[in-house]
Amino acid sequence: MTATVQSPSPGPIAPPAKPNLLYRPEFRQAVYQILLVIALIIGFWAIAHNVAVNLARQNIASGFGFWTRTAGFDISQTLIEFDNQSTYGKAFWAGLMNTLLVAGLGIIFATILGFLVGIGRLSSNWLIAKLATAYVEILRNLPLLLQLFFWYFAVLKNLPGPRESISLPGGASLNVRGLYLPAPVPESGFGYVLAAFGIGILTSIAIAMWSKRRQLATGQRFPVLWTSLALIFLLPGAVYLVLGQPLGFEYPALRGFNFQGGMAVQPEFMALLVGLSTYTASFIAEIVRAGIAGVPRGQREAANAIGLSNGLTMRLVIIPQALRIIIPPLTSQYLNLAKNSSLAVAIGYPDFVSVFTGTVLNQTGQAVEVILLTMLVFLTISLLTSAFMNWFNKHIALVER
């Protein structure tokens, strides 16, 4: 009788009967994942096998044996010593250094220009705001390749020849072959000037730390910026004059058909650097503007209402909050700039892709190895950049709850 009544039993609750294996979510998930892994392995094996068979049929040896062979070509601009007797391995590093150089400088210039233009778009000055808007709308709406062609062919390749080159202040010259700058030649005693410069920087850092502590302790502020500028520039300047100007310059001079001596910056490099920086700056400007506009209006009002001036409001309240909106998309722009530097191929700057994935690949025919290495290099650059930016972003993230 009692067995038929469905009353709550006073004893321990019996676990519900397990459903059939097929209907358990854990089991199904495991099965799907195992199937996917098997499919991937089969797919990769098929591709690898296909490549190996085809390479063998064309008598191309695979592997990295080419790494230590002589490259036999020249690279027009390198940061490390390289000539046509160097190895393919060295060509890899020479190209990589060139890419890192243009990407690194490009990121710095694009960030500075982008912040200036972005803040300019929010300016209450009509002319500045319109100029910044025009800059952004023109630069970001034209293809980058076109802009590189513009800088290279329309601007730099239209400069006069060496004999009619444009003289710039300080003994520099600009012509169709590039920008020629005086090269500094240190003489005896110049070490003291460098030492004074180093001491200036270290003292400035110490003063900045001391001044911050003093402000926390007493509320008094110290003109850190002006003192630092004086220490960093006037101190080594004074030492330089006292020691009788121990720094010579080797000025580029016109000999025959071209300039000799000094430092030469190639037009290909200039065009790529200017093109990449100005193009990416237009995107960074929009990101900066969005970041600042994304801080609620009440924040500025509250800061004003407790007496903070507009400059202090920007520095202590708006920018710290805007940065947290700015950083993630800014990272994407840095990655874009690094990857877009491979457009160097189009204007003949010997970047990594042009040297390694272009010339080296053509000469060796090691397509699989070269392409894999190229992908690995760009992945490494990009992942390191975003790892750093993520760390920075975490550092300034807001605490909520």
Place this chain on the structure above:
Amino acid sequence: MAEASRQPSRRVHGAAGAIVLDGVHKWYGEFHVLRDINLVVKDGERIVICGPSGSGKSTLIRCINRLEEHQQGSIIVDGTELTSDLRNIDKIRAEVGMVFQSFNLFPHLTILDNLCLAPVWVKKQSRAEAERIARQYLERVKIPEQALKYPGQLSGGQQQRVAIARALCMNPNIMLFDEPTSALDPEMIKEVLEVMSELASSGMTMICVTHEMGFARSVADRIIFMDRGEIVEMAPPEEFFNNPRSDRTKQFLSQILNH
């Protein structure tokens, strides 16, 4: 403590009236937000402003610390006239505290840093001194234990009390409240109103835009009813609630009191 935080020397302009608005007009484009506002607030007086939304009450008090610019007439705060002279604006903002409907605490700073920011950077107090005063005010608004938390970790009522403490840290003569309880749940409204009542009894000059009529009745010296940019009625609470003269006031009161 209320007396300790106010310096008697600041009361020099008391006789002249802490705030004098004379024939103030303001337009947003074509829209006439403030029409001929004349108001004298004496030192230590507590004013409550009410009225339907869009009547210009927030704009009026935002003109007093120049978050909004008036276009005609004059505003004199503690003897200093508000003009486009930046020095006057800075001087007045350091003397006038303001509390907003949406708190507007700085989310990237701790509660203590929120309170110390202006005293350290504007009044050039030492951090230790600013912190000591900040902790006093946190005590006064009854949340000393939250000093090291971030605004996002506090309830709405707690955040608004921090906002009041932040304004008080600048040792203002005048406090402006712009609908301080409108964004709060009912049980939190009470804790904020208690702090405001305590502040009122300490002799602070207060102008408060609010629809909390219980608070207005018990605390205000005068209640102002605004509609369409004009001051329609201005009277002590008894007279305001029992004997409103204008029909618009009667209609407004019947709407907000009868439910």
